[in-house]
Amino acid sequence: MKIKYQARFLLAILLLSSSAAFAQFNLVPLPQQIVTGEGSFLIKPQTKIFYEKGLKQQAELLVSALSPATGFDFVLLESNTTPVNGIALRIGNSGSSNKESYKLTVSKDLISIVGNHSAGVFYGIQTLVQMLPPEVYHKERQKAVKWEVKASVITDAPLYPWRGMMLDVARYFFSKEYVLRFIDMMAMYKMNTLHFHLTDDSGWRIEIKKYPKLTTVGGFSGVGSDRKGGYYTQEDLKEMVAYGLARNVDIIPELELPAHAQAAIAAYPYLCCTGEQYDVPGQHFISKELLCAGKDSTYEFIEHIIKETVALFPSKYLHIGGDEAVYTRWKACPICQKKKAALGLKTEEQLRLHFNRRVQKIAGKYGKTIVGWDEIIEDGLEDQAVGMIWHDPKKAFTAAKAGHYSVMSLTGYCYFDVAESAIPGEIKAAGWLPPISLEKVYQLNPMLEGMDEKYRPLILGASATLWADQFIHGTILQEIPLINENRSEKYFDYLTFPRMSALAEVLWTPLARQHWQDFENRMRSQYSRYDAAGIGYRMPVPKLIGQEKTAAGFLIKLENLVDGAEIRYTTDGSLPNAYSPVYTKAVEVKELADFYAITVLNRSQFSLPFYFPGKYEQFKKYGELVAEWNPQNVPGKEFGLLEMNGGGKIRGNGTYALHFWYTAGDSRLEIQSITVYKNGLKITEDVHDGFTGTEANNNKYSFKIDNYETGAVFTIKAKVRGDVDESTNGVVMIKKI
Ligand code: ACM
Ligand code: ZN
Numbered sequence: 001m002k003i004k005y006q007a008r009f010l011l012a013i014l015l016l017s018s019s020a021a022f023a024q025f026n027l028v029p030l031p032q033q034i035v036t037g038e039g040s041f042l043i044k045p046q047t048k049i050f051y052e053k054g055l056k057q058q059a060e061l062l063v064s065a066l067s068p069a070t071g072f073d074f075v076l077l078e079s080n081t082t083p084v085n086g087i088a089l090r091i092g093n094s095g096s097s098n099k100e101s102y103k104l105t106v107s108k109d110l111i112s113i114v115g116n117h118s119a120g121v122f123y124g125i126q127t128l129v130q131m132l133p134p135e136v137y138h139k140e141r142q143k144a145v146k147w148e149v150k151a152s153v154i155t156d157a158p159l160y161p162w163r164g165m166m167l168d169v170a171r172y173f174f175s176k177e178y179v180l181r182f183i184d185m186m187a188m189y190k191m192n193t194l195h196f197h198l199t200d201d202s203g204w205r206i207e208i209k210k211y212p213k214l215t216t217v218g219g220f221s222g223v224g225s226d227r228k229g230g231y232y233t234q235e236d237l238k239e240m241v242a243y244g245l246a247r248n249v250d251i252i253p254e255l256e257l258p259a260h261a262q263a264a265i266a267a268y269p270y271l272c273c274t275g276e277q278y279d280v281p282g283q284h285f286i287s288k289e290l291l292c293a294g295k296d297s298t299y300e301f302i303e304h305i306i307k308e309t310v311a312l313f314p315s316k317y318l319h320i321g322g323d324e325a326v327y328t329r330w331k332a333c334p335i336c337q338k339k340k341a342a343l344g345l346k347t348e349e350q351l352r353l354h355f356n357r358r359v360q361k362i363a364g365k366y367g368k369t370i371v372g373w374d375e376i377i378e379d380g381l382e383d384q385a386v387g388m389i390w391h392d393p394k395k396a397f398t399a400a401k402a403g404h405y406s407v408m409s410l411t412g413y414c415y416f417d418v419a420e421s422a423i424p425g426e427i428k429a430a431g432w433l434p435p436i437s438l439e440k441v442y443q444l445n446p447m448l449e450g451m452d453e454k455y456r457p458l459i460l461g462a463s464a465t466l467w468a469d470q471f472i473h474g475t476i477l478q479e480i481p482l483i484n485e486n487r488s489e490k491y492f493d494y495l496t497f498p499r500m501s502a503l504a505e506v507l508w509t510p511l512a513r514q515h516w517q518d519f520e521n522r523m524r525s526q527y528s529r530y531d532a533a534g535i536g537y538r539m540p541v542p543k544l545i546g547q548e549k550t551a552a553g554f555l556i557k558l559e560n561l562v563d564g565a566e567i568r569y570t571t572d573g574s575l576p577n578a579y580s581p582v583y584t585k586a587v588e589v590k591e592l593a594d595f596y597a598i599t600v601l602n603r604s605q606f607s608l609p610f611y612f613p614g615k616y617e618q619f620k621k622y623g624e625l626v627a628e629w630n631p632q633n634v635p636g637k638e639f640g641l642l643e644m645n646g647g648g649k650i651r652g653n654g655t656y657a658l659h660f661w662y663t664a665g666d667s668r669l670e671i672q673s674i675t676v677y678k679n680g681l682k683i684t685e686d687v688h689d690g691f692t693g694t695e696a697n698n699n700k701y702s703f704k705i706d707n708y709e710t711g712a713v714f715t716i717k718a719k720v721r722g723d724v725d726e727s728t729n730g731v732v733m734i735k736k737i
Helices: 008-017 019-025 056-070 118-131 176-188 234-246 262-267 296-312 328-332 334-342 348-365 394-401 438-442 453-458 487-496 499-508 516-523 526-532 617-622
Strands: 033-042 048-051 075-078 086-091 102-106 110-115 148-156 162-168 193-197 250-257 317-321 369-373 386-389 405-408 459-466 543-549 554-559 566-570 587-589 596-601 624-629 640-645 654-665 669-678 681-692 700-705 714-722 728-736
Touching: 033 102, 048 056, 056 075, 056 086, 056 118, 086 118, 102 118, 110 118, 118 148, 118 176, 162 176, 162 499, 176 193, 176 234, 176 487, 193 459, 234 250, 234 296, 250 296, 296 317, 296 348, 317 348, 328 334, 328 348, 334 348, 348 369, 386 394, 394 405, 394 453, 438 499, 438 516, 453 459, 459 487, 459 499, 487 499, 499 516, 516 526, 617 654, 617 728, 624 640, 654 669, 654 681, 654 714, 669 700, 681 700
Parallel strands: 048 075, 048 086, 086 110, 162 193, 162 459, 193 250, 250 317, 317 369, 369 386, 386 405, 405 459
Antiparallel strands: 033 148, 102 110, 102 148, 543 554, 554 587, 566 596, 624 728, 640 714, 654 700, 654 728, 669 681, 669 714
């Protein structure tokens, strides 16, 4: 997708000639320009910090970044002249008119950070902290560390103004403390926009004084010991906004309208078409209940919640949701139909446009530009809006032609609630999309292929999503034993890092300086920074860099992607652990399938295994691999269940064929039935006898999906056995027919 500089030869030369600069700093996101000098600045207990009037807050943030780990009690001084000795923060000529730009100059006696604006000064500070040893992120004093910064001049400014993350606190209520920590994590990588998904079917999290039941009722699901939820008071939200502002993170509140609003409807049933009483759902589904588009009371409600919301969030943007409305209720509602007729509208889509236009007018009264999921981008939206492009990239073109802005939240690159890999043992995550690897995120280019250059100013950037519906798909958190302390937070950290670092670079660094290989190299030193900062993350799997055929088998070459870690491996088909042999040079193996390797840090943190996945070329015409069976997951003699995750394979309505193919073992696989589940509920089955061995008969099963929903989890359970014993191996392939 991204047309990056393909001049590999040129890149190789560049990397050679400036490798010293890269190796010394390993900055992420990579700045626009780094020029290295001679010598270095040593931060000492006596180092003074000077700040120009107006930059006291930035100076204090610098002290709070340096003091805990250094243990130094820095002296802060306001001064409008540049000192000769110390660290100086100033507003001035940063080499760019971009308000987030800065120039950082490090010499033997002076570190000077000049920002175009306080935001630029803040980013100069973030870069300075990344130039110090990783121990700087620790909250406790680190002894015997030399706090040295190499002499250099860095001039820097971002590529895009909207460098975002979306946090879904509606499906799962995260504490205020986590939100503040999340802001810190964003700021560390120069991300500047937190899209706060505050309301959904399963929870309303923003206190609205005029409608107290939104939070007292809509903020909680379940009863008794199953009751869960919570909400932020207006004071909490003001605190988050101020915390974000100090760190150049703009918080954009989202009020989901007219769908994804069942929590509000549970609190005030008159808001929906039927007026019926519903509960706040404790499980994930997309509610059919919409806010009624015909009643005046709906618009009075919206007017008021917007009024209270904008009083809390100074952002110029207000996100109004707009996704995934189904019109069953509007079609059956006499009030909606009366409104439609009175306005001369023909379809429910036109009624939705009418609804969005009214909401846009209300937001406009408060000076807010509306943001909405890409469904809101359609002809007839009068005032300029921001389309958050998630499932339909064409909407970015529609938006640009109509003069609207776009922010890319594309499902294939930005949905961080999807796992990074399909390696067995990978964290359970949203399964309706294929995995999104670190490299895939790095391939994102918000200027979509074919987008005319003249529309560049309308492409604001990108925003990754952390949807929390997985938390309410059942027992996911209980099923993650490795992270059972603060597990919801650690789970989100794991999904966020390292991918947010890749997104940060895609949105910050000039395109000509974005090179995957160089990024992967610089990332090696980031993991120890995450560790020191107390951030959870996914440890990279060892990287295969060579595989040669030899007389005895294969020579395998791996690369370790984490500074301070080691690779440990096995050659007998068992999984490695912290005591397996350490990889020091290329390893020769007889069978590729018997080789496994992991990254191990401090004997306590592990990656998932690197392994050679089985090749099933001969079955490709039956579609994609959905499961492998082997003696570990297949019962012998007695029928039992083989469970398969349809995630990423079932991608829409239609008929799917499932084929079972034997590959090895003493037994055939006998199959009695397959049953398909959506979000844990049985939706269809195919019952007939079949088998597969050296011969196969009736080994095809089919099923129809006709209520596909994005985000839904599809599971397939097959009733099977090995007909003699469990010694059977094979693959299940899936194809839409
Ligand atoms: C979305 O994922 N429904 C925007
Ligand atoms: Zn209605």
